[in-house]
Amino acid sequence: LVIHDLLSLRYKNISTHQRFYFKYLLPLLIHRTKKIVTVSETTKKDIVRFLGYPAHKIDVIYNGYDDKRYFPTSQNEKVIEKKYGFKNYLLAIGPTYPHKNFELLLSAYKQLDQETQKQYPLIIAGGKKNYLSVLKKQVQKLGLEKQVHFLGYVPIELMPALYREALTFIFPSLYEGFGIPLLEAMACGCPLIVSNISSMHEVCDDAREAYFY
Known part of the structure; x- marks a missing residue:
């Protein structure tokens, strides 16, 4: 059995279907499995803590x-x-759920002076x-419409260039099982600004x- 993270057990604002699976079905599955593979020591500790599965039966294999x-x-x-008309930009990707902590990122960006925002x-x-x-809505409230830009979906063939041309890649997440975008950014030579949580140090x-x- 492979488990990437236990996000749905830690945060209530995830979909009902996911929470049902992780809360009711997953405990039934793990008691029938002989081994669990996960992607970080952080998630391994979560599996032991939340699911009561023995640590010696959990193997960690990092993502690539x-x-x-x-x-x-x-x-x-x-x-x-x-393609997009941007240079000297700060990059953040994947605002999927509130635990990604983009509200804090926007609030922090607002603290920069206007000249710095214009330049970066x-x-x-x-x-x-x-x-x-x-x-x-937060961008509008903060008056950052001209400085913050939402690209939406970016084709995978453009992602390497998106990392390479960024001044830095910002990853403010409060919880991650691993964080593959960090690997991709590092591989492209992009400097990182990362939240100080345990799985981020692993990566x-x-x-x-x-x-x-």
Whole structure:
């Protein structure tokens, strides 16, 4: 049995279907399995804590990434600048649920002076409709419509360039089983600003430029 995280047991604002599976069906499954594989020591501890599964029966195998797609380059591609018109931007991706903590990111960005905001726009890619609508309302309330830009879905073939051309990749999440985007950003040579939670240290402690807050 493979478990990536126990998000649905830790946060109530996840879908009802997911919570039902993790709260009622998963406990039935784990008592019939001889081994669980998970993606981080953090999730392993959660499995022991929330599901009562023996630690010695849990193996940790970290996630990987596609090194044929995500890699640094010395070329000045300007792919994102040509397609979207942005350069010198701060990047954040994947605002799917509130635990991703994008409200804090927007509030922190608001603290920058206007000249800095103008010089370094905040680009948010991907996400889910319901949470995006909350964030867009916050952007309007903060008066950041000209500085914060929502790209929506970005094709996977553009993701490497999105990382490479960013000044930094910001990952403010309050909870992650692993955090694959961090691997992808590191592989592309993008500096990181990361929330100071345990799973992030598992992923990013070997990064050349990773700043925890």
